[in-house]
Amino acid sequence: MTIKARKKFAQHWLRSEEALNQIVTAANLQKSDRIxxxxxxTGILTQRLLPFVQSVVAVEIDRDLCRLLVKKLGKIDNLLLLQGDFLSLELDTLLANFSNFQQPNKVVANIPYNITGPILEKLLGTITQPAVPGFDLIVLLVQKEVAQRLYAKPSCRAFGALSVRVQYLAECELICD
Incomplete structure (x- = not known):
């Protein structure tokens, strides 16, 4: 089954072995982690995570990719694949239906670039929307320009509202260029 990236979902496939290694290293994975x-x-990062953690809850909006992942990965006890839009899911309510899966304590993801802001807002919270609770660490692969904005200091040109919000709510670190 050949899958092409869909523009409407801002899909891009992680292929770089170096980037994969940097993400996994930055995640500081422990056997007790719930990701x-x-x-x-296409599941390349998922496959890297599964052997080292207690569980992975993977949320994919694209039905075709979900079918591909089921075919590619098969039945894995520590993987819960959910088809849906992460931004509209109530994760804690959803996970209550799966007794083997507890609330994740880390986020490790290569996120769709066009919804980086809304994903960060959901993970970190906003004035009107509380954060998804319980994350010890969030490791995200984002566009270089977004990473520069997240990490920017007040004297830097890229510094803005996103920089202030993220740096107020979390420690921000660049792990690769």
């Missing part, structure tokens, strides 16, 4: 992966795509 949330947003947009697993």
């Amino acid at each position: 949330l992966e947003i947009g697993p795509g």
Whole structure:
């Protein structure tokens, strides 16, 4: 089954072995970790995570990719694949239906670039919307320009509202260029 990236979902496939290694290293995976992966795509990052953690809850909006992942990965006890839009899911309510899966404590994801802001808002919270609770660490692969804005200091040209909000709510670190 050949799958093409869909523009409407801002899909891009993670292929770089170096980037995969940097993401996995930055996640500091422990056997007790429960990972949330947003947009697993073709499953390359998912496959890297599964052997090292207690569980992975992967949320994929694309039905075709979900079918591909089921075919590619098969039945794996520590993987819960959910088809749906992460931004509209109530994760804690949803996970209550799956007794083997607890609330994730880390997010590790190669997220769709066009919804980076809304994903960050859901993970970190806003004035009107509380954060999804319980994350010890969030490792996201984002566009270089977005990473520069997230990490920017007040004297930098890229510094803005997103920089202030993210840096107020979390420690921000660049792990690769």
